[in-house]
Amino acid sequence: KEKKNVLFIVADDLRTSLHCYGDQIVKSPNIDQLASKSAVFQNAFAQQAVCAPSRTSFLTSRRPDTTKLYDFGSYWRVHAGNYSTLPQYFKENGYITMSVGKVFHPGISSNHTDDYPYSWSIPPYHPSAEKYENAKTCRGSDGKLHANLVCPVAVSQVPEGTLPDIQSTEEAIWLLKAAKEKGSPFFLAVGYHKPHIPLRYPQEFLKLYPLEEVTLAPDPEIPEGLPAVAYNPWTDIRKREDVKALNISFPYGPIPKDFQLLIRQSYFAAVSYLDSQVGQLLDNLDKLGLAKNTVVVFTSDHGWSLGEHGEWAKYSNFDVATGVPLMFYVPNITAPFPQPGKRTFPFIDPFDHVPGKIPPGLVSSIVVELVDLFPTIAELAGLNVPPPCPKTSFDIQLCTEGISIVDLFNAS
């Protein structure tokens, strides 16, 4: 049997604010197009709503209580157990495995190497423009540059004249071409940085969301019965210059309503920018003739609160923080091969697109988890599904605390 390639796309802090998940505001035509040809899980949840614990969890298919990672401060192989990862499993099964952007959380939680060489055949790629993400590159109303939360930019005027996700798309396309030429099966993981804060994106995407059409969250007040321990005080938001200037009370705020609208507008714009990057990546996958033998998986590390319950950011157990988009495109399974002369993933320009023209995919409302990714992707690619972990699995290198959800595709 011919081995299927895998293109694994991970967004950062992307909640299910996508048109294909029923959001009527967000314009996400390229991800919607992917969804229309995929099995789409509407109730998929992360195991912990913060980057490093979630990524370590789904890349090892173990829950945080088994990775022993609840913060950003340790590397599971030395701190918990020498667990095999999803890309490592593919590498050991003859695949070239490649990482672009933020796949593992950088830093000590992935041994300052993104778990290379265990997980990857070649050193992971990080865009050079990443170092400017938290620099003062946002033009304020005073005409000066700031490190703001809300940060639409003129791309030609920022350092290096580009943004990290644009560079990641370019690198991923280059790697697709190289992998095709080499002819061996590949597992390419592309980790986009958006819509993680700062909400820094090409300013033209603001045009998709006129401020007068942006609304507040449906429930912007802190619920009366919410225990104090459940509330997250969104400290990362408060540290940005534009938010700091608002002099918001700690811990409960609230953020002034006009600024809430600006945050929501920029989050949606950042999602559309992400969508364009995903669209260009898939367009090139298709142009290279790889869409016919590549499984495409799209998800996020966790969600993000946009003012619901008086909360912002991640750091909670609310659905808006734990819920993620999750979809699997499997050639000739979730969508037929295209007719001769037709394309599977042509790029859709969000500025020209008329919403509502893209049909839904195979939609399932069954509750699933990100620990299910590892066994599911393994099965879709034709590899053996790792065995279930026993109750205690610290000394077992390969097992899963999730399940393969491939059988659920039929129920979609």
Place this chain on the structure above:
Amino acid sequence: SDVEAIAYSQYPRPADHPQWNSDLPHLRDIRIMGYSIRSCDYRYTVWVEFNPLNYTANFLNVYAGELYLLETDPNQDNNLYNHTEFVNLIKEFL
């Protein structure tokens, strides 16, 4: 196929009231863990004592709880944990 589909999530806290490190406490500062069960019908969360030295949760020491019924409360704004009619259901979860 006869088992209810459930997702488990968790979140750590350094204290039972919000403070500056509540969003992202270091391991050594974690004192409470919020464990959630999410089904298609409800989200149930219990915030319990957590020992960062041995990574264990003490479900006998409950700081707070949350119960949301998603059919009538999809945004999870109406916490029913302390409502007497759900006492037996909550005992079952624990």
